Amino acid sequence: MTGRSHGRHDWLGLTPEVERFGPILVDRIAGALGEAPDALGEARIRELIRTGDAAAWLAYLAALTALVERGREAGVAAPEHVILAEILRDQYRLAPGVLRLGPDDEARSRRLEEMLDPS
Amino acid sequence: MSATRRRARPTRSGGAPLTLHAHAYADPAILERERREVFAKAWIAIGHVSEVREPGDFAAGSIAGEPVVVVRDETGALRAFSNVCRHRAAQLATGSGSCGKVLRCPYHGWTYRLDGTLAAMPEGRGFGEDFDRDAVRLPEFRVDTLGGLVFVNMDPAAEPLREWFGDIAERFEGLGIERLVPVTARDWQPREIMRGLPDVIRSRRLDDARALVPAAETSRMWVSYDHNWKTLADNYLEGYHVPIGHPGLLRLLDYPKYKATLHRRAAWIDGPLRDNPSRDLVERLYQRLQRPMPEFPEELREQWTYIHLWPAQFIDIYPDSIDIWQMHPDGVRRTRTLFMVFRSPSEGVRDRVARRLNSVINSEVMDEDVVLCDGVQAGLESLTYTRGVLNDNENAVGHFHDLLREAVPGIDDGP
Ligand code: FES
């Protein structure tokens, strides 16, 4: 049965693209902002995949979204910035298939959509 | 008329109507045409309205093997889509339930909005920069409801549902199927069976334990048969074989009053029940325990009624339950059939036992029919048999064959 009850592990299906591209993108954007990337970097993702759950993943996406938004405010217009925003936008598009988004997540999703397609 | 045009085949012999040419029951090319000309152009019931009441509710089904899914979208509209993922053809949904705001493919996770567009796919960057994901959408079909059932039609040019079924639509709506609920596995919990025991014991004897043993009931049950779909349909459509093929049924059914009334794309068959008690325990128990569902139409309470909806949807209307038996051809000699059973939402234990007894009685009838159909299928492929003639009591078979002649020109021509 599709999507009826989200399996406990289904959220893990969201992680591959973030695991593949996240660390390097986070590094560069945080670098441009003069921030330390550690809290969001590779070690954090691996830790989440090993021991996390859906709520922790959403919290992680929220932190990445905040990074993208800080980058935008600071005028970071590098390709890395757009790519991370796109990856996050897709995360929020895919997420309803495996977990329930709260109102704050919905708001993040809308802001990312607008950021990438202001029309 | 051009001189080379084939003369129309005679469809009567003396006064008697003729059956279809036997070749139509064994030719893969005809089956292929039936798939395209009959099934893919027909309104096919996919589920019950109660399954798709709220936004995000879905019911998956099939039109002669073509996977379809009906969803209630976020605006509250019913929509029907191909249930085939555009990535690598997995089926998006199975059964019925709620999918929330998206349909997610169980294979690689492509995620579709409830308007059929692709929201996103995992690892989307892996499809390359130029892949136009906005162009991906599930093919959409027509959907409508009639008498509590949700119907889908793949043909954009088909008549609207109500007109399609024409003069039977109103009668069909009077059945009140929308007030019933689909039977699910949850309907038969061991505790409830135990609670049903006293009723059965009070009726004195208990030598048919099957009456209390639940089948694995779900809201959709598939059973396959090794017959052409028309062999099964023909068998359902006539009562002429009842006294010979199902002598036991004569104890229950008032055979002389068994009668089929023909409609544009349907047949309505009345099978009045006798009121004297049967000598068979299960049948007598059924007679004693059975009482009409409160939702059941007054005028049908004393009978079993059967409806054929073109092309291959058969509705059994019992006072204790209503079921749909639908055929999905899966080869010239192979037919998958789908059962959906509906009961009263207020059904009590006694009614469940009665419904169970009904299904014991009718499964026996089905077993008898399968043996008959085995013989018929082999006979239709015999070198010595071409076509048969129809009795008045087989008028619904004749009507069905005429509809086939209309839908699949040449179906009657033979090899
Ligand atoms: S087949 Fe559906 S995502 Fe691959």
Ligand SMILES: [Fe+2]
């Ligand atoms: Fe029969």
